[in-house]
Amino acid sequence: MRKTITVILLIIAVFVPFATSDILPVIGDPQSAPNTHVSDYYIEHAIEECNSPNMVTAVIVDYRAFDTMFETTVMFLAGLSVVIILANRPKKRIPAFSSLKRLKTADGRPVYRTINKDVMISVIEPLILIYALYVLFHGEVSLGGGFQAGALIGMTYLLDIMVVKRQRPIFRLSKAGSAALAGIGPLIYALTGIVTILGGGLYLEYNKFPLSVHQAELHSIGITAVEIGVTIGVAGTIITILNALMERTYFDDDND
Amino acid sequence: MTLILQAVLLLGLIGITIAIIFGKDLMISVVIYCAFSFLTMLLYNIMGAPDVAFTEAVIGVISTVFFIIILRSIDRKTK
Amino acid sequence: MMTTINAYLAAKGIYMLTLVLLALGVAGIIVCNNYMKKLICMNVMQVAVIFFFLCLGQKYPATIPVALDSAVKASEYVNPLPHGLMLTAIVVSLGTTGVGLSLLLRIREKYGTIEEDDLIRREELMNRKAKNGGNRK
Numbered sequence A: 001m002r003k004t005i006t007v008i009l010l011i012i013a014v015f016v017p018f019a020t021s022d023i024l025p026v027i028g029d030p031q032s033a034p035n036t037h038v039s040d041y042y043i044e045h046a047i048e049e050c051n052s053p054n055m056v057t058a059v060i061v062d063y064r065a066f067d068t069m070f071e072t073t074v075m076f077l078a079g080l081s082v083v084i085i086l087a088n089r090p091k092k093r094i095p096a097f098s099s100l101k102r103l104k105t106a107d108g109r110p111v112y113r114t115i116n117k118d119v120m121i122s123v124i125e126p127l128i129l130i131y132a133l134y135v136l137f138h139g140e141v142s143l144g145g146g147f148q149a150g151a152l153i154g155m156t157y158l159l160d161i162m163v164v165k166r167q168r169p170i171f172r173l174s175k176a177g178s179a180a181l182a183g184i185g186p187l188i189y190a191l192t193g194i195v196t197i198l199g200g201g202l203y204l205e206y207n208k209f210p211l212s213v214h215q216a217e218l219h220s221i222g223i224t225a226v227e228i229g230v231t232i233g234v235a236g237t238i239i240t241i242l243n244a245l246m247e248r249t250y251f252d253d254d255n256d
Numbered sequence B: 001m002t003l004i005l006q007a008v009l010l011l012g013l014i015g016i017t018i019a020i021i022f023g024k025d026l027m028i029s030v031v032i033y034c035a036f037s038f039l040t041m042l043l044y045n046i047m048g049a050p051d052v053a054f055t056e057a058v059i060g061v062i063s064t065v066f067f068i069i070i071l072r073s074i075d076r077k078t079k
Numbered sequence C: 001m002m003t004t005i006n007a008y009l010a011a012k013g014i015y016m017l018t019l020v021l022l023a024l025g026v027a028g029i030i031v032c033n034n035y036m037k038k039l040i041c042m043n044v045m046q047v048a049v050i051f052f053f054l055c056l057g058q059k060y061p062a063t064i065p066v067a068l069d070s071a072v073k074a075s076e077y078v079n080p081l082p083h084g085l086m087l088t089a090i091v092v093s094l095g096t097t098g099v100g101l102s103l104l105l106r107i108r109e110k111y112g113t114i115e116e117d118d119l120i121r122r123e124e125l126m127n128r129k130a131k132n133g134g135n136r137k
Helices: A002-020 A039-044 A046-050 A055-063 A065-085 A117-137 A146-163 A175-198 A215-248 B002-021 B026-046 B050-071 C002-031 C035-056 C081-111 C116-136
Strands: none
Touching: A002 C002, A039 A046, A039 A055, A046 A055, A046 A215, A055 A065, A055 A215, A055 C081, A065 A175, A065 A215, A065 C081, A117 A146, A117 A215, A146 A215, A146 B050, A146 C081, A175 A215, A215 B050, A215 C081, B002 B026, B002 C002, B002 C035, B026 B050, B026 C035, B050 C035, B050 C081, C002 C035, C035 C081, C081 C116
């Protein structure tokens, strides 16, 4: 009863605004209201002021760096709350579901095999890590940035923890260690702002670093330091959530 | 021309959502969610936002694997 | 015929399809009984909102927001401001999904089920048992 009323009300809410009003702008119009006023300034002055041809990176890390700092803090808080919610010790195990039939060959070995660990660990994971470092440091010239690099490092840890049970990992962090790593990211970000205050400017104003290099170089140094903070924060959060979730669930048909 | 391509992909997304709501097994919903994430990545590429598409590709994979890890310890059949 | 379809899509069609996707996400949260499907429909709603934002920043004969040479004109590049906001939104939605899944694990431990009807019935049984057990003393 409540479900059919809801669906009917939603159908009415979708079609009535579009039959009666015309306030949304036409797609593809360069003179519409969201495409003027301040975005023109960002596009035209991104190269000469921020020294980065990638305008999206210039917007999120240079012109609006304060918002990105709080976004990294929110990521850290999400990782921390997952650890806190799953902090109890369960009294009995979750009952295993015996719905998987294990096929066996004639001499007792199971037919189901895992992926070959030696090829996966020693060939693919270092390539992904090198690509993550490339995406981090070239974020201001081509596509990329801090978020993508942090997620790629998290993906490497995911491969590592799901393929090999507890033998020969590349890097393995405990739950408390990964939560600490997720907290170091916003700390680096906030410290960059304090260094610019010590140089005599406002918070996160990259022109006033206390270093004696050219003005374009100052923006590059500021952007790189801030993006390293974002990368460590995002990678730490993903590793924390994975560690907390993998303690509770178990894979009952892995036998190596 | 690109607008017609975007409309076709949006219709595909709407069809996938209906398949997620009416699926009888939770594993079907999770695997179709992975396809949903891939289609949204294509959609962001066509619209001229390759940064957003790159981020969505990586995070779609990680989000799907979160769902699959949880799926090992709950009941897979649903009404 | 193609130009009339294009003109209709640019003015109203794509917004209407986006709103249908958002409404389907909300309907999925209300109609589905299983908590895991509600989490998946939450992600569907997020995709619809992000697509709406990116629609507002499109310009017709324009290229991606990476500057090719030093002399830039503002009408040749796509608006980069919605892209920046949506990057943040996608990464924060990953954290939200993680917290939602951890709450799901705790519900599963306490009640033994994640369907909504069974959960309401079991909670009433537990409340009644607690009240009866307290009154008997």
